[in-house]
Amino acid sequence: MKTILLDLDGTLIQTTEIILDTFKETLDKFFPHLELKDEELTNLLGQTLYKTFGFYTDDQDEVDKIVEHYRLISNQKIENGLKAYPGAVETLKYLKSKNCTIGIVTSKMRKVALYHLELTGLIDYIDGLIGYEDVIHHKPNPEPVEKALELFNADKKTTVYVGDHENDIIAAKKAGISSCAVTYSHRLKACLNEQPEFVIDELTNLKDFV
Incomplete structure (x- = not known):
């Protein structure tokens, strides 16, 4: 990837x-x-x-x-204490060392998402972000993912979208890219029902994707 x-x-x-x-x-x-x-x-x-x-x-x-x-x-x-998931910084650093492009696709407002990335020390590893204001139709519609593909001029065959909600998996599939669910999701059963191509237990597992 x-x-x-x-x-x-x-x-x-x-x-x-x-x-x-x-x-x-x-x-x-x-x-x-x-x-x-x-x-x-x-x-x-x-x-x-x-x-x-x-x-x-x-x-x-x-x-x-x-x-x-x-x-x-x-x-x-x-x-009062927002944190990244374990291994987030380590994983993003590794992906950048492998010349990967890293993007955020969220339904959160752009300024809020950027602030949260800053609070958790992740913002320096992010190449771009698609937020609430950037699209008309939100997940599970594929528009946010398609906007990210356009933003990065990404090849669908070498792009994966990682999420914790079934809407993430559905949007990725509709956009024609690989999808990946995280097992620490509160919506894991619903995610797995959408048959993601990949499932990971922790963010460090993303190292195996590149």
Whole structure:
């Protein structure tokens, strides 16, 4: 592989628990009578915030207010200790030493994604990023992955997209590139149901791809 595309949350940086906790607090505030099981809560992962909270109200002003509240809580939690997954820096350094192109494909807003990469010490290894504002259609639509392929002028045959959500696997397959799931995903069963070409237990396993 020559081009390694990575999802951000739950794949490269340890935000999944923060996201789930923030979802719980936000939903408790705005929809106090709503009770979600763990599986229903993880169903909220991997989508844009506007789509997620749009499931619970048709009032766009209310959605805007909910998203603002969510981001406030999330930012406070992240400032208190956001970390990359084990082996992230070591792996990205190795991939760069092999002249690989490393890109991020995320549904997160660009400035937030870049800030999180900076906080976790990963930003210097990233060649480019496709974020929320860069596309019209979000994962599982292939547009974000296709934008990354265009950005890097990448060969589909030597490009892989690594993610922790079934939407990542679906988007990669629709874009015509290899897909890779991580076993530390909260959505592993759903990921495996989409039959990714590769499955890794930890980020350092990516060294075997090049």
